[in-house]
Amino acid sequence: KKTSPLEPTEWPIVGHLPGLIANIHHFHDWATGVLAGVSYNFEARGGRTGLRYFITCDPSNVRHIFTSNFANYPKGDEFAVIFDVLGGGIFNADGESWRRQRVKAQMLMTGPRFRSFTAACSRDKVERSLLPFLAHAADEGSAPCDLHDAFLRLTFDMTCALVFGVDPGCLAIGLPVVPFARAMDDALETLFLRHITPMALWKLMSRLEVGQEKKMAEARRTIDAFVATTVAKRRADKLEQGISDSYDLLSSFICHEEDSSNNNDDDVFLRDTTVNLLLAGRDTTGAALSWFFYLLTQNPRVEQKLLDELAPVASRKQVAADDAGGGMVTFDASELGSLVYLHAALCECLRLYPSVPFEHKAVVADDVLPSGKEMKAGDKVLVFSYSMGRMEGVWGKDCKEFRPERWLAGDESAGTTKKLRYEPSYKFISFNAGPRTCLGKEMAFVQMKVAAAAVLWNFAVELVPGHVVEPKLSIILHMKHGLAVRVRRRDEVARHAS
Numbered sequence: 001k002k003t004s005p006l007e008p009t010e011w012p013i014v015g016h017l018p019g020l021i022a023n024i025h026h027f028h029d030w031a032t033g034v035l036a037g038v039s040y041n042f043e044a045r046g047g048r049t050g051l052r053y054f055i056t057c058d059p060s061n062v063r064h065i066f067t068s069n070f071a072n073y074p075k076g077d078e079f080a081v082i083f084d085v086l087g088g089g090i091f092n093a094d095g096e097s098w099r100r101q102r103v104k105a106q107m108l109m110t111g112p113r114f115r116s117f118t119a120a121c122s123r124d125k126v127e128r129s130l131l132p133f134l135a136h137a138a139d140e141g142s143a144p145c146d147l148h149d150a151f152l153r154l155t156f157d158m159t160c161a162l163v164f165g166v167d168p169g170c171l172a173i174g175l176p177v178v179p180f181a182r183a184m185d186d187a188l189e190t191l192f193l194r195h196i197t198p199m200a201l202w203k204l205m206s207r208l209e210v211g212q213e214k215k216m217a218e219a220r221r222t223i224d225a226f227v228a229t230t231v232a233k234r235r236a237d238k239l240e241q242g243i244s245d246s247y248d249l250l251s252s253f254i255c256h257e258e259d260s261s262n263n264n265d266d267d268v269f270l271r272d273t274t275v276n277l278l279l280a281g282r283d284t285t286g287a288a289l290s291w292f293f294y295l296l297t298q299n300p301r302v303e304q305k306l307l308d309e310l311a312p313v314a315s316r317k318q319v320a321a322d323d324a325g326g327g328m329v330t331f332d333a334s335e336l337g338s339l340v341y342l343h344a345a346l347c348e349c350l351r352l353y354p355s356v357p358f359e360h361k362a363v364v365a366d367d368v369l370p371s372g373k374e375m376k377a378g379d380k381v382l383v384f385s386y387s388m389g390r391m392e393g394v395w396g397k398d399c400k401e402f403r404p405e406r407w408l409a410g411d412e413s414a415g416t417t418k419k420l421r422y423e424p425s426y427k428f429i430s431f432n433a434g435p436r437t438c439l440g441k442e443m444a445f446v447q448m449k450v451a452a453a454a455v456l457w458n459f460a461v462e463l464v465p466g467h468v469v470e471p472k473l474s475i476i477l478h479m480k481h482g483l484a485v486r487v488r489r490r491d492e493v494a495r496h497a498s
């Protein structure tokens with residue numbers, strides 16, 4: 001069966017699976033084409049395998065699911081089983097457990113103390129690790145470097161420092177293999193495959209520890225061991241010296257523990273919370289930075305406009321940087337807060353390449369969506385953020401172009417200062433929408449701005465000719481083949497022309 005030419009054929013017994021398998025190598029773009037061809041809504045059926053999802057990228061449905069009828073669309077038990085590595089942490093939780101975790105995490109993450117810790121950590125890590133790493137790559141001459149890997153290492157170190165209070169040093173020169181970081185990558189890859197493999201099959205593979213599930217089992221052991229060691233160390237710190245001066249989230253959670261006799265339950269809570277926060281913070285921000293620089297290599301006009309915007313801030317700092325000997329400039333988050341074009345360019349990047357390309361929801365009670373689709377209790381919904389950012393009906397005819405200007409209101413030529421245009425979250429869903437909106441959005445912008453501004457100002461980045469950049473199949477929008485680039489110091493190229 002097929003109702004439109006862009007829709008995959010539905011076969012007896014196996015449903016849409018042959019179409020999915022044939023297009024899995026370019027899954028996100030294929031799914032976007034299908035959704036565009038069927039008015040943004042599609043029911044994917046896996047025939048007798050039992051797989052069935054209602055897939056949507058329709059803003060009116062998104063608004064309904066994430067906000068207006070939020071209580072009817074939790075994450076659901078089945079997804080908690082798929083994402084078992086996250087335990088009962090905030091990403092997996094629903095109802096009262098989710099609400100309590102959210103309140104606690106929000107209290108710790110939005111306070112001024114943690115905010116300034118985030119800003120200081122980000123700047124410090126960029127100055128002490130990212131810039132020296134890129135300087136080393138630039139001095140090496142013609143050898144390409146993988147900027148995607150570098151950004152993931154950077155954000156892993158940054159997030160570990162914020163969450164655990166330890167810097168694993170992933171971005172040290174020589175790029176050491178860090179088993180914990182590798183384990184997180186393996187886990188994410190498996191989580192995607194579990195969405196498209198019948199549950200009975202992947203559960204059997206998991207029990208037998210074969211195939212991809214073998215990797216998952218090993219990853220889980222590595223993650224659990226790392227967290228257990230770190231929690232034990234932080235507890236020991238607390239006993240020995242008190243850790244009230246530490247700003248990282250783990251220390252804050254330990255300080256807020258109500259009953260110190262209940263260490264076992266607390267350890268499970270701390271394990272789940274920290275793994276969730278690490279996943280939330282590391283991969284999302286690292287992936288976004290990678291796509292941002294990929295887009296800049298393809299759009300020199302935007303790159304120049306960003307340099308123009310940075311120039312007045314940088315010129316105040318250049319002398320100090322030259323005096324210090326290195327000649328490289330780093331920026332504080334407070335200096336970048338007013339740069340609207342930088343903010344717009346990051347939003348535009350996340351519109352085209354949302355770090356979380358799809359979201360999942362379950363249906364509690366029968367309901368009718370604004371598109372007219374009847375949902376039954378127990379149904380599963382996938383909301384495709386990647387596709388939503390590329391729909392003409394949502395973003396206009398130029399929706400595939402990288403054009404930060406779409407985020408700006410006001411006309412400089414007419415004397416009005418540019419300011420950011422508000423886009424509702426049910427249309428720009430990259431940070432989720434409604435009560436479950438990303439808790440780290442502000443923190444993510446701080447990290448991205450500090451890293452992006454420093455790299456942009458100090459280095460010219462060029463994509464290695466012929467290198468193919470495309471998304472990887474994962475629940476986070478990583479790059480399948482990395483981002484192979486050559487970097488040069490800006491003072492060796494014509495510096496900041498305008």
Ligand code: HEM
Nearest residue numbers: 277280281284285288355356430431432436438439440444
């Ligand atoms: C560019 C960077 C980021 C993007 C695009 C992003 C996006 C998202 C999205 C789409 C969700 C919803 C996920 C889901 O429910 O399945 C989410 C949730 C969340 N994010 Fe972020 N995020 C980013 C950075 C961060 C950072 C740095 C943190 C801090 C550690 C963070 C903390 C969280 C938390 C705690 C939630 C769960 C909220 C809840 O369920 O109530 N995020 N984020």
